[in-house]
Amino acid sequence: MRLRARGIVPGRASGTAIASSAVFSFVGGVDPANGSILDEATGIAGERLEGRIFAFPTGKGSTVGSYVLYGLGKRGYGPAAIVNRRADAVVAVGATLAGIPMVDRVDVGGLLTGDRMVVDADRGSVELPDVKAKRVVTAILRNQGRILIVRRSEKVGTFRGRWSAISGHIEGRENPRHRAIAEVREETGLRGIVLRSGGDPVFARDGATMYVVHPFLFDVPSRRVRLDWENVEHRWIRPEELHRFDTVPRLTDVVAAVLGPPA
Amino acid sequence: MRLTRADRHLLDEGTDVQRKAMGILLTVGRLVEAARLVPITSAHVSGASYKMIGDPGLEFLEDFAQTARVSVPTTVNPLGTDLAQWQELGVPPTFAEKQGRIARAYEAMGVRPTFSCTPYLLGVRPGFGEHIAWAESSAVCFANSVLGARTNREGGPAALAAAIVGATPEYGLHTDRGREPTVVVKVRTKPHGMDYSLIGLVAGERVGDGLPFFRGFRGTEEDLKWLGAALASSGACGMFHLEGVTPDARGARVKGLKSITITRDDLTTAKRAHSDGTEADLIGLGSPQLSAAELQRIARLVDRTPPRIPIWVFTSRIVRDANPDAVGIIERHGGRVLADTCLEVTLLEHRFGTVATPSGKGAYYLPSLCKQKVIFDDVEALLERYA
Numbered sequence: 001m002r003l004r005a006r007g008i009v010p011g012r013a014s015g016t017a018i019a020s021s022a023v024f025s026f027v028g029g030v031d032p033a034n035g036s037i038l039d040e041a042t043g044i045a046g047e048r049l050e051g052r053i054f055a056f057p058t059g060k061g062s063t064v065g066s067y068v069l070y071g072l073g074k075r076g077y078g079p080a081a082i083v084n085r086r087a088d089a090v091v092a093v094g095a096t097l098a099g100i101p102m103v104d105r106v107d108v109g110g111l112l113t114g115d116r117m118v119v120d121a122d123r124g125s126v127e128l129p130d131v132k133a134k135r136v137v138t139a140i141l142r143n144q145g146r147i148l149i150v151r152r153s154e155k156v157g158t159f160r161g162r163w164s165a166i167s168g169h170i171e172g173r174e175n176p177r178h179r180a181i182a183e184v185r186e187e188t189g190l191r192g193i194v195l196r197s198g199g200d201p202v203f204a205r206d207g208a209t210m211y212v213v214h215p216f217l218f219d220v221p222s223r224r225v226r227l228d229w230e231n232v233e234h235r236w237i238r239p240e241e242l243h244r245f246d247t248v249p250r251l252t253d254v255v256a257a258v259l260g261p262p263a
Numbered sequence: 264m265r266l267t268r269a270d271r272h273l274l275d276e277g278t279d280v281q282r283k284a285m286g287i288l289l290t291v292g293r294l295v296e297a298a299r300l301v302p303i304t305s306a307h308v309s310g311a312s313y314k315m316i317g318d319p320g321l322e323f324l325e326d327f328a329q330t331a332r333v334s335v336p337t338t339v340n341p342l343g344t345d346l347a348q349w350q351e352l353g354v355p356p357t358f359a360e361k362q363g364r365i366a367r368a369y370e371a372m373g374v375r376p377t378f379s380c381t382p383y384l385l386g387v388r389p390g391f392g393e394h395i396a397w398a399e400s401s402a403v404c405f406a407n408s409v410l411g412a413r414t415n416r417e418g419g420p421a422a423l424a425a426a427i428v429g430a431t432p433e434y435g436l437h438t439d440r441g442r443e444p445t446v447v448v449k450v451r452t453k454p455h456g457m458d459y460s461l462i463g464l465v466a467g468e469r470v471g472d473g474l475p476f477f478r479g480f481r482g483t484e485e486d487l488k489w490l491g492a493a494l495a496s497s498g499a500c501g502m503f504h505l506e507g508v509t510p511d512a513r514g515a516r517v518k519g520l521k522s523i524t525i526t527r528d529d530l531t532t533a534k535r536a537h538s539d540g541t542e543a544d545l546i547g548l549g550s551p552q553l554s555a556a557e558l559q560r561i562a563r564l565v566d567r568t569p570p571r572i573p574i575w576v577f578t579s580r581i582v583r584d585a586n587p588d589a590v591g592i593i594e595r596h597g598g599r600v601l602a603d604t605c606l607e608v609t610l611l612e613h614r615f616g617t618v619a620t621p622s623g624k625g626a627y628y629l630p631s632l633c634k635q636k637v638i639f640d641d642v643e644a645l646l647e648r649y650a
Contacts, residue, residue: 009290032319063310063419067319074326087294093420096290097283097323 011101025061035077059091066094073098110203189226199257297432306426310419312343396425404491407502411510444476460623467498493623540636543619549577550606562589
C-alpha cells in the first residue's frame with residue numbers, strides 16, 4: 001500500500017523500518033558513536049539506525065540533536081530516511097545537515113519494525129510493498145458523555161470476542177461517511193443520530209493487513225441499542241475507561257481522533 | 264514556498280555550504296508553511312558554549328567553518344567559560360581547549376566574536392519593523408518587544424543558515440498577525456528591582472506560548488530586559504507588549520482577549536517557588552549579561568557591602584574592557600567579572616552547589632543546566648545576607 005506524506009527533507013530511500021511509538025530525542029536517545037538506540041522507552045533499544053527507515057511520532061529535546069544527527073550521517077551510521085507523525089525543527093534541521101530524506105504526517109502507529117518501506121520525500125509518499133490496505137469506518141456513538149462499545153461475535157471474520165466500536169468495511173469508492181451512517185443504523189437500530197465530526201484516518205495493523213480506520217463521531221438520543229448478529233454485548237462507558245477492555249487495535253487512538261486525547 | 268531568482272540561484276549554483284544553508288531555511292519554511300524568505304539585516308546565533316553543544320556541536324561547527332561565511336552582520340551567544348580566566352576558575356584544560364576551537368570556528372565564519380546574549384547593548388540595534396534572525400531567547404524577546412524589530416526564536420543552526428543566506432522564512436513574529444497579543448496581563452503592583460524578573464516568570468508560566476499584552480506598570484529598557492529574559496524562560500514567548508511603553512503596543516488589538524491578573528502575592532509565591540537553597544557558595548549576577556550601567560551599580564554596592572562568599576559578575580568583553588574602575592572594585596573585594604560567558608551556560612557544577620541570584624532566567628535554568636540549588640533574591644538583599 002502507499003501512504004500520503006508531507007516531504008520535509010528532499011530525497012528518496014528504501015530500507016527496513018525501525019519503528020517506535022515513543023517521542024524521541026537524538027540527545028541521549030542514541031549512541032552518537034555508532035547509531036545504536038539507547039532509550040529504553042522506544043521499545044527498540046539496541047537496534048542500529050544505519051540504513052534503516054526510522055519511524056517515530058515526533059522529536060523532542062535540545063538543538064544538539066541536530067548536531068548528533070549530522071555526526072551520525074557523516075560517519076555513515078545515520079538512518080536511510082526518517083518518518084514522523086509531526087516533524088519538529090531539531091530533527092528536521094539535523095536531517096537536512098545529514099542529507100537524510102524525511103517525511104511527516106504519517107500515522108507511525110501503523111508501522112512495524114521489519115516492514116519493508118520506500119520513502120519518497122520528493123513525491124510525498126511512503127510505500128509498504130508487503131502490506132495490503134483495508135479501509136474501514138468506525139463510529140463513536142456518544143450519549144451524555146458516555147460512548148458505546150460492543151463485543152464482536154464469534155461469527156465475524158476478524159478480532160472475534162474483542163471490544164470495538166460500531167464499524168464496517170468501505171466497499172469500492174463508497175463515501176466513508178455514508179458507510180458510517182449505514183453501519184450505525186444496521187448494528188444498533190438507533191434513529192435520530194447526528195453526525196458531529198470526522199477525524200484523520202488511524203492506521204491499525206494486523207499482520208500484513210493495514211486497517212485504514214476513518215473515525216466518525218455521532219450524538220445519539222437514546223442508549224437503547226438493538227444489536228445485530230455481528231456483536232453480542234454492549235456497554236456505555238466513559239472514554240477514559242477504555243483501557244480496561246480487551247479492544248481491537250488502536251481503538252483508544254480512534255476515539256482520541258474524534259474526541260481529543262483523554263483527560 | 265515561493266523562491267526569488269536569487270534564492271534559486273543560491274540553491275542551484277551556490278557553494279556546498281550555501282546550498283546546505285538554503286536547505287535548512289527551506290526545511291524550516293516547509294515545517295511552518297512559510298510563504299517565502301524575507302531578507303534580514305542582522306543575525307545572532309546560539310550554540311557557542313561547549314557545555315551546551317558538546318563534541319557533536321564542535322564537530323559540526325568546525326566542518327562548516329571550513330567554507331561557510333556569513334553575509335550579514337552576525338553576533339554570537341556566550342561561551343562556556345571566560346577564555347582569559349579559565350585557569351583561575353578551575354576549568355579543565357580539555358574543556359577550555361574545545362571551547363577555544365568553537366570560538367575560532369565562529370570567527371572563521373566571519374561572526375563578530377561578541378560572545379554575548381545582549382547584542383542590543385553592543386551596538387546591534389535593529390530599527391522598528393526591521394527583519395532579523397536571532398537565536399537567543401532573551402535577545403529575541405528584547406528585539407521584538409522593546410525595539411519593534413521582527414524575529415522568531417530561531418534554533419542555533421537555523422540562525423547560522425539565515426546568516427549565511429541573508430534571509431529567513433517569513434512566518435510568526437515576522438508577520439503583523441503573528442505579533443498580535445493573545446492575552447491581557449494586568450499587573451496590580453508597582454514593580455522594582457527583581458520584580459521584573461518575577462513578572463516575567465509568572466506570566467510565562469501562565470501564558471505558555473501565547474503573546475502577552477501587559478498593562479499597569481512601566482519600566483526602563485533594563486527592567487524590560489529582565490522581564491523578557493524570564494518570560495522567554497518559563498514560557499515559549501518571543502515577544503510581549505507593554506501598554507504605553509513598547510512600540511508595537513499602540514494599535515495592538517486587545518478587545519475581547521482573555522485577561523489575567525498578577526498580584527504582589529503571585530510575585531512572592533514565585534520567588535519562594537524558585538528558591539530551594541539554604542546557604543549559597545556563590546553570588547551570580549547576569550543572565551542576561553550586565554550593561555555598563557548595571558556593572559557600575561554593582562561595583563558601588565559591592566564596595567559598600569562586600570560579600571564574604573565569591574561573587575561572579577557576568578558581562579560582555581566590550582563592557583568589561585570599557586569599565587576598568589568597576590572591574591577593579593569588584594576584584595579588590597574578591598569578586599570576578601567574567602566576560603564572553605554567562606551564568607547558566609558557564610561551568611559552575613565543578614565547584615559550586617548553591618547559587619544566589621536575582622536573575623529570573625538564572626533561577627529558572629540553574630537547577631537543570633548547572634545542577635545548582637538557588638537562592639533567589641534582590642542583589643541588595645543578597646549582599647546584606649552574605650556581608
